[in-house]
Each structure stands twice: as C-alpha cells, then as structure tokens.
Amino acid sequence: MSAQDWATILVAIGAGAIFKELVVVIGKALTGRLGQRRNEVDRAFRERDREASRRRKLEESLSHHRRLMNEAPCIPIESIPPWPTYTQGDTP
Known part of the structure; x- marks a missing residue:
C-alpha cells in the first residue's frame, strides 16, 4: 500500500478529526491554556x-x-417573623 492509500483510509475512518483535536489539545497544553x-x-x-x-x-x-x-418569656411568639423562604435560585 502506498502512502496515499494509508491517508485515504485514515481520513475515511475519521483519524483526521481525531488528529486535529489532538493538535488543539497539545497546543493548549504547550501555551498553558x-x-x-x-x-x-x-x-x-x-x-x-x-x-x-x-x-x-x-x-x-x-x-x-x-x-x-x-x-x-418576654418575646411573644407572634412577634417573631416567619422563616425566610427559599426562592428557586437559592434552594439548598
């Protein structure tokens, strides 16, 4: 098989996309990103x-x-405000 045949096979199985992502990750690692x-x-x-x-x-x-x-004994229970309610964004 020639190099062109190997390149065609690798592209067909998606190695090009994998290689591209690998290059991006290595580039980010080298730049410290x-x-x-x-x-x-x-x-x-x-x-x-x-x-x-x-x-x-x-x-x-x-x-x-x-x-x-x-x-x-000096504080009537009715004067104590109710517990604050949780809103949708701050539920525990």
Missing part, C-alpha cells in the same frame, strides 16, 4: 464553597436565635 482554565474552575469552586459555608453559618445562627426568642 489548560492550566489557566483549570485555575479558573478551581477558583470558581472555592468561591462557591466559601459562599455556601457563609450561608450555612448564617442559617445556623438564625436557627439558634429563633430558639432563644421562642424560649424567652
């Missing part, structure tokens, strides 16, 4: 986790203070 993207994703996850931790602390504090107000 893959590492930059990984850092962006890691930073976004850290920010999400930090925000979730703050939200949990606020919810725990609210729960604690509501229990204290319920047990306090």
Whole structure:
C-alpha cells in the first residue's frame, strides 16, 4: 500500500478529526491554556464553597436565635417573623 492509500483510509475512518483535536489539545497544553482554565474552575469552586459555608453559618445562627426568642418569656411568639423562604435560585 502506498502512502496515499494509508491517508485515504485514515481520513475515511475519521483519524483526521481525531488528529486535529489532538493538535488543539497539545497546543493548549504547550501555551498553558489548560492550566489557566483549570485555575479558573478551581477558583470558581472555592468561591462557591466559601459562599455556601457563609450561608450555612448564617442559617445556623438564625436557627439558634429563633430558639432563644421562642424560649424567652418576654418575646411573644407572634412577634417573631416567619422563616425566610427559599426562592428557586437559592434552594439548598
């Protein structure tokens, strides 16, 4: 088989598309773009986790203070506002 026959076979089975993607990935790796993207994703996850931790602390504090107000004889239960409701975007 000649080189032209091999090239025809490789193109027919889609090796051209695979080779193109391989070249793109190697190019990104050599320029550091893959590492930059990984850092962006890691930073976004850290920010999400930090925000979730703050939200949990606020919810725990609210729960604690509501229990204290319920047990306090000087605060009527009717004067304690209801729990805040979750909207569709901020469900736990």
